[in-house]
Amino acid sequence: MSQPESPPMPIPFFDGHNDFLLRLMKSPAPREETWLGTSAGHMDLRRMKQAGFAGGLFAIFVPPVPDGSPPPDFKTLMAEPPYALPLPPEMDHATAQPTALEMAGLLHWMVRAAPDDFALCRSAHEIDAAMESDRIAGVMHMEGAEAIGPDLDALYLFHDMGLRSLGPVWSRPTIFGHGVPMAFPGTPDTGPGLTDRGRELIRLCNELNILIDLSHMNEAGFDDVARLSKAPLVATHSNAHALCASPRNLTDRQLHAIRDTGGMVGFNYATFYINADGRADAGTPWEMMLRHIDHLIETLGEDHVGLGSDFDGCVLPDLIGDVTGVQGLLGAMSADGYDDALIAKLARDNWQACLARTIG
Template identity: 45%
Template sequence: MGHFPILDGHNDTLLRLHKSNDTPSFFTESTSGHIDLPRAKKGGLGGGFFAVYTPDAVDQGGPESHLTETGYDVPLPPMISHERALTFSNALAAKLFQIEAASDGQFKVVRTAAELKDCLQQQDMMAAIFHIEGAEAIDTNLDALHVLYQAGLRSLGIVWSRPNLFGEGVPFRYPSSPDTGSGLTDAGKALVRECNQLGIMIDTTHLNEKGFWDVANITDAPIVATHSNAHALSPSARNLTDKQLAAIAASGGVAGINYAVNMLRQDGGLGTNISLDNIVRHVAYIAENFGVDHVALGSDFDGTTVSDSLSDVTGLPHLLERLKAHGFDDDELQKITHGNWVRVLENTWK
């Protein structure tokens, strides 16, 4: 097979490192979590969107804590304060820059498409895109947005699965439509316009359907969902309907397939004994129905439960083998692994 560096749409590695308070572990091969630098090199991970995410004030547990007769239904958590989110986001962003500083040139926070492409061409360099998941750290005057942009912020998810001053997230619920609440607030609409102005990519992942359509109607950039799957194949509230996928494709955007078992499985089940073909199925569904230019990979490594068959980032070569076996040729694999992300960012970043 050719050289297919994977540019991954989403990971929560910074949060895992922050919790363990052990930055050097990123440079040491470990069995904990999904990503560290040695394992990333083994797996062919050329880079990714490194999420800065502030957890809920009170952890109410995931789907396994909220099972129903037909699946699961996790209640939407309350809003978190701007002050708490700003402090926590600064700590995680600092972790990102500390890794870069300690990496001896092996890890670079990229701010332009040219820097990104340069990193992907070098097999010993990982590209990191500074992403914020849930905009609570940003004030409604958007002053923090400008400061964060100067610090390197290039991608922003307006919400996580909770409400904030900008919009409302979808609950973790199966089975469910993503149409679960009201759309963007006026502040949220202003945030979209300002991100367009600055050239910050807007991520619609975790937005409810009304919020998604608000973004689609306002934005002048490609529409993106960094770690969301096809609702037709797994009817979770977190997944994208055919109508949403069609809008993403029409805008020149992309959906990154999430490796979370409950978002891949048709039955929404939480069991991890499933094959890599479950990921391939979602990639192929979007490629065949909406075009191969509009699907990519968005693992959610270190932020979700993945299948035993994948295990961690070192399982990625096996995933590429399964995509190849499905019938994707080298040109298509280039697009799915990194080319589609690069194109979208070239058309978004200023």
């Protein structure tokens, strides 16, 4: 009797953005359950290992401070375009820092809770070494720089803790610049660019080899970073505006600027940045996802596109569902004619090369 075939090994992949730290911080379950794999959400250690998740950028994101009124139901509002959602006001660093420090601490705790399976990495060499030893390579990212005060001193502190990637803005404004609104339809041309402090922040990020994430930044701010920064331009989790007219997506002009610096774009799985009508629709098919990936490859080149899931921070297509569904996306690429070498680039190789060029 012949032996049954073993299931194929998952293709290892690197993820440009997730919001697991926010879920870990807010979860009512014990954090061991949330991290080690017995609670809901898009990802945890057990499923990441099962899925082939080789590494990723783990976002510190400080959510809006409750003001006593019910928060907007973003997912419901974004299910029925057109929409223009209210955004919270600017948050000062004294308000943001305690939460940001708590989340940074949680990322360090994740290493202590699973030292044989997870590593906090501060360089491309450490990322490669973690992957070679079958440990997930975690990189500390910050989505919105509210926790960095006007004197920028806190950036040194977070850098010492492991921060290697920073988005100066989320969708709300900061003292550094302006994010795009949660609206559809719209363009990223929504207001002024970087402030004087924002320009100082970009220079210091270059000095410290901190990747500057252009996701969420408006067009004028994007252009300011492109003029100032000496590093490749990177958008960790954004899609093509030509296919979905969300202000969060990148125009072809912006994609060309990223290409010309040897930068990178991570394809975002959020359905409201994929569907042509801007709808948050869990029924989004593979075809719509592959259209964006095809467009990014055509506009940027195959060496400058990767994955940027937005896990635990968005409405995913049911076809993906959670981190274990990424192999389905890679399988859809194969079925659409992508060869093994290209899939390896999109899944992991391009991110490894980009991080070597940015964080060193």
